Amino acid sequence: MKPVLLIEFLRSCGAGELTKTEAQRYPWELLIRQSRRANLISRVALFLQEAGILDDIPAQPRQHFLNALRIAKANARATNWEVRDLYRILRGQNIDFILLKGSAYIWSENSASKGRLFSDVDIMVRESSLEDAERVLVHSGWMGSTLNGYDQRYYRQWMHEIPPLQHLKRQTTLDLHHSIIPPVSYPDFPAEKLWQQAIPAEDMPGLFMLSHIDMILHSAVHLFHEGEFDQGLRDLSDLDLMIREYILDGDLWEGLLLRAAELGLELPLYYALNYTQRVLATPVPEQILQKAARQRGRRHLPDGLLDLLFLAAFVPDHETCRVRGGKVARFLLFIRSHWIKMPWHLLFPHLVRKGWLRLRGENSH
């Protein structure tokens, strides 16, 4: 595969070689364009700032990075505000909740929070509090979206979250989960085990983050099972950063493998380790990767085919670097995510219906 500037840049960040960048001669415009497309421009800007080379960059490209830093700061400020507001609402009913994904990274200020941009806030409550949580949120201005009856049933029957809620005034979207993996694909996923190891937030009883290892596993499940590869490289970068922060430093590789086995998430963990290592040069020890490969169990598709699809999908969909078949790869991965999620007798009618709606140009979820 041809080297992609943005990917090379992220690899050199990981290797700590950013300071060697020749700031006067680097192709900044290309990096800005690719990273903007991959929703990574704020992260790139933050890495440049941390490496102390932002000031050496010529004024015009530097301005784009400074603006991207402002966007990330505003994103973090708004997210934390929403979290405090959700806490106020849910705490009033004694409903515990765990922050997930972007909002958790931002709140805990971990490495994946660096320049992380996202639009939805994701939280998880215990399945037993789901109804109460939805009711009190709706009363507080978080309205159910205008999905039709079919989509409503689809979410409530098969998924690990209810249909997205949207705040009446702020238009923020909230995903309310009761698990991290759809019950239809993994019927008895032990979500209570996530609660057992969740980390309480400081001074806010009832608010939790997933444990560091579970955070990595959730990120892996999300990326490799949910099939949204539009921002695949950003999500892979999250994994790279968190593996370096949480696992590499403490040499917790065995713990990561054990926990994945305990939760039945060996397959997404293997993909996470394999592809962060191959795409972003995350320093995963060889024997760990082999062990992860051995324990991953049932595969859905041959490795060679998945390599083709994943490696194409991680390249940003930008005209300066996109690979042939990238769009097809993303589409097939989307189909794959549904295939591993649902049995055929459910999936087939679902896809036919969605395909038909898409042909007619209607919005679909």
Added chain:
Amino acid sequence: MLISDLDCNTLKTHLSGQGLRFRTGPFSVSLRATIPAIARHIAKLYPHSETLDNDAFIDFHITTHQVAGLRRWLKPQVVFSFDGYKPFKPLPLAQAAAAFEWGLNWCIASSSHQYLIIHSAVVEKDGQAVILPGSPGSGKSTLCAALIHRGWRLFSDEMALLSAADGMIHSVPRPVSLKNQSIEIIKAFTQEPVWGERIEGTTKGDIEHMCAPDSSVRQPPTAIHAKYLVFPHYQSGCLTEITPLSKGRASMNLIENAFNFNILGHQGFEMVSDLVDSLECYDFTYPDLKQALDGIEQITSAKP
């Protein structure tokens, strides 16, 4: 070199090839478009813009292409894309020029946070700049179009760029967008300007773009300290009223018209406070264009 120096074929070759690279205000744009209406729009409405070399840094790489596939024949559409990102749903092909203008507005407003960006026209005369923020229907663009044919210089029709670095308003003199009845009003008012093609049935009604005068685009200064903040309100049949606004009220109204106040946060608040502190602020209600022009003259000349 200016866009007006390019002959029609060269312009089209750039647009359909590597992109036409040009400057508008503080921004550099590379535009690719094979749609003939876009080429005509650029030739007519951006003649005074400076073209840029291949090694110049480009802020916004933009394409406006016709949507491919069956729709091309059944219901031709145009889609705007900024580095592959498509902020809007496709529009009917006849609205291609509007798609470009709105798209470029979007690029600026969503990424140029070195400025507080206020939905507003800005005009200047004798070193005195007036900020005219406008909610839809306020008559901001109509007033702006008339003023620039009465000796005022166009700084901006759609967005005031208040720089975080120097507290000055930076000029971005792009075509003035007029809607519905305003088009006839301004055509009756002046024969001078060059007009783009009429674009009918957009979400904002019928639109015509008026070319920004050469003097606005190419003469210094490109940045200025504003002196007046005037909130225009067109109201048919009313009496002209010029009401001084308190600093607090003026700040709140300004913030309501800012696109990226949320991004700038605390700094945005400080910028608005500093700006409003240095301005004379008015609410201005007027019944027709003549009264509007008289009112602006009254506001800006009655002072020592």
